Amino acid sequence: MTDRKALMADKKRIVVKIGSSSLQHKETGDLDYTKLDVLVRELCNLRNMGKDVVLVTSGAIAVGKKAILMKEHDDDDPIAVKQACAAVGQARLMMIYQKIFAEYNQVAAQILMTKNTIVDNLNRYNAQNTFSELFKLGVIPIVNENDTVATYEIEIGDNDTLSAIVASLVEADALLLLSDIDGLYTDDPRTNPDVKYIEVVEELTEELMNMGKASTGSSVGTGGMTTKLQAAKIASSTGVDMVIANSSDIKVIHRILSGQNIGTLFLAHKDERFDLPLYVQRMHLGEKSF
Numbered sequence: 001m002t003d004r005k006a007l008m009a010d011k012k013r014i015v016v017k018i019g020s021s022s023l024q025h026k027e028t029g030d031l032d033y034t035k036l037d038v039l040v041r042e043l044c045n046l047r048n049m050g051k052d053v054v055l056v057t058s059g060a061i062a063v064g065k066k067a068i069l070m071k072e073h074d075d076d077d078p079i080a081v082k083q084a085c086a087a088v089g090q091a092r093l094m095m096i097y098q099k100i101f102a103e104y105n106q107v108a109a110q111i112l113m114t115k116n117t118i119v120d121n122l123n124r125y126n127a128q129n130t131f132s133e134l135f136k137l138g139v140i141p142i143v144n145e146n147d148t149v150a151t152y153e154i155e156i157g158d159n160d161t162l163s164a165i166v167a168s169l170v171e172a173d174a175l176l177l178l179s180d181i182d183g184l185y186t187d188d189p190r191t192n193p194d195v196k197y198i199e200v201v202e203e204l205t206e207e208l209m210n211m212g213k214a215s216t217g218s219s220v221g222t223g224g225m226t227t228k229l230q231a232a233k234i235a236s237s238t239g240v241d242m243v244i245a246n247s248s249d250i251k252v253i254h255r256i257l258s259g260q261n262i263g264t265l266f267l268a269h270k271d272e273r274f275d276l277p278l279y280v281q282r283m284h285l286g287e288k289s290f
């Protein structure tokens with residue numbers, strides 16, 4: 001059995017991903033300020049422990065829609081509409097984050113990325129430098145895809161994958177994916193009563209990679225199990241331990257990092273042959289063989 005306490009003890013650089021559905025009230029689609037507050041407090045506390053922290057947050061499109069009084073999420077919205085919503089919502093989202101981070105005396109920064117940030121050597125180098133400078137300055141980078149210029153859904157498209165890319169880029173020690181699922185099951189727990197919950201994934205086998213289902217039941221994010229397994233593949237191959245856990249209680253962040261047995265842990269197996277820019281490029285081209 002994996003000794004999670006020992007594994008988590010010296011995690012210094014942590015990336016936390018939170019999905020749109022975790023930040024909203026289900027009933028209204030409005031932001032859940034209590035959750036946001038707990039999230040920011042958890043992250044600030046990690047900073048106070050001397051750790052480097054990155055937040056990958058969704059919500060730009062959802063918050064933008066609310067702001068311009070459009071009906072809730074609709075997958076059929078034209079891309080241009082989603083991009084316009086993201087333009088409104090990203091600024092709002094950051095305004096709210098900035099305010100709460102400031103309450104805890106922390107400085108937050110915004111980094112918006114696209115596929116080219118990874119694929120283009122100069123862009124990637126610049127992004128890496130910015131992250132490392134922000135860490136040196138004690139600032140917490142808040143990351144999202146630049147949905148207003150990236151063509152949403154055909155570039156990186158989902159923040160599960162984006163967060164693993166970020167974790168790899170900054171050479172993080174751990175990636176926490178907080179979502180509306182408890183972790184990885186052998187099948188969809190909503191439709192199959194005989195499913196088994198998987199506590200630790202020692203190795204991402206082909207069989208496991210095929211197990212992902214496209215949907216989590218979430219109506220606001222784009223990530224399902226497939227994207228989480230893809231994130232696990234990137235994280236593991238680039239030496240990052242990853243945990244998928246339920247965001248219903250955001251305080252799982254410190255519990256996971258103190259070694260409690262929460263969520264599914266995907267153990268890192270660094271593969272020196274893994275080429276992140278190439279992987280992202282192939283993913284973008286829709287190649288199934290990567």
Ligand code: GLU
Pocket residue numbers: 019020057058059060061062086144145147157158159160220221222223
């Ligand atoms: N980048 C999108 C947003 O902020 C979300 C992508 C996702 O749900 O994973 O609205």
